[in-house]
Amino acid sequence: MSEITIPNHIAIIMDGNGRWAKERGLNRTAGHEEGAKTVRKITQYCSDIKVKYLTLYAFSTENWERPKLEVEFLMKLLERYLKKELEVYLENNIRFKAIGDLSRFSKSLQNTIYETQNKTANCSGLTQVLALNYGSKNEIIRAIKKLNELNLEVTEENLESCLDTVGMGDVDVLIRTSGEVRLSNYLLWQNAYAEMFFTQTYWPDFNESELDDILSDFSKRERRFGGI
Numbered sequence: 001m002s003e004i005t006i007p008n009h010i011a012i013i014m015d016g017n018g019r020w021a022k023e024r025g026l027n028r029t030a031g032h033e034e035g036a037k038t039v040r041k042i043t044q045y046c047s048d049i050k051v052k053y054l055t056l057y058a059f060s061t062e063n064w065e066r067p068k069l070e071v072e073f074l075m076k077l078l079e080r081y082l083k084k085e086l087e088v089y090l091e092n093n094i095r096f097k098a099i100g101d102l103s104r105f106s107k108s109l110q111n112t113i114y115e116t117q118n119k120t121a122n123c124s125g126l127t128q129v130l131a132l133n134y135g136s137k138n139e140i141i142r143a144i145k146k147l148n149e150l151n152l153e154v155t156e157e158n159l160e161s162c163l164d165t166v167g168m169g170d171v172d173v174l175i176r177t178s179g180e181v182r183l184s185n186y187l188l189w190q191n192a193y194a195e196m197f198f199t200q201t202y203w204p205d206f207n208e209s210e211l212d213d214i215l216s217d218f219s220k221r222e223r224r225f226g227g228i
Helices: 017-022 028-048 068-091 107-119 136-149 156-160 208-220
Strands: 009-013 053-060 095-099 127-134 173-176 195-198
Touching (some): 017 028, 028 053, 053 068, 068 095, 068 107, 095 107, 127 136, 136 156, 173 208, 195 208
Parallel strands (some): 009 173, 095 127, 173 195
16 A cells, blocks of 8 residues: 555445345345445455545435335444444544434434444544435535524635534545446535545445555546646
């Protein structure tokens, strides 16, 4: 990895769990289970190569429209994942953070999220960020309301201080798996100057080698941020 520029902030739209399962004659839930394993694997790898922030689109504000049984399964999977991963976070100095509107989740899940955040708060390595009941438009609206409540002038700096991602910096590398080429209401403000990568690979099959290839490509790109 010595010749590869390690980005500060990687964001991933983890897409394709359902299609991965369907192509194998499995229930969609099997794809989500396998996708959770990939979350663990990629998080560990990003920690190893010293990425500071890894933000994963885990559940969007639109995902509530999915079948009720699938949503219920995802909620249980998330709670189970966090409880199981707590020890892994602590052993690897990984801080956990959730962004999004958590108020719609069950009290049990909310408690698990906050407990995991609190117990990993002093970890100083990678911060794994899960976007949960997250939509960028919703986030920006909440930030504007917060600005008004604090009676702050509407400036870029003040607005950023009210976003869920305050202190994390903008996204350097945005990855979307499964062949879809759109942002799907994900980190619209933070992706302003992100380098974007779209892969045909379904999320359960995404691995460290493919991430290496993306980071190698990222290292060759000239980022001008609107300049010459």
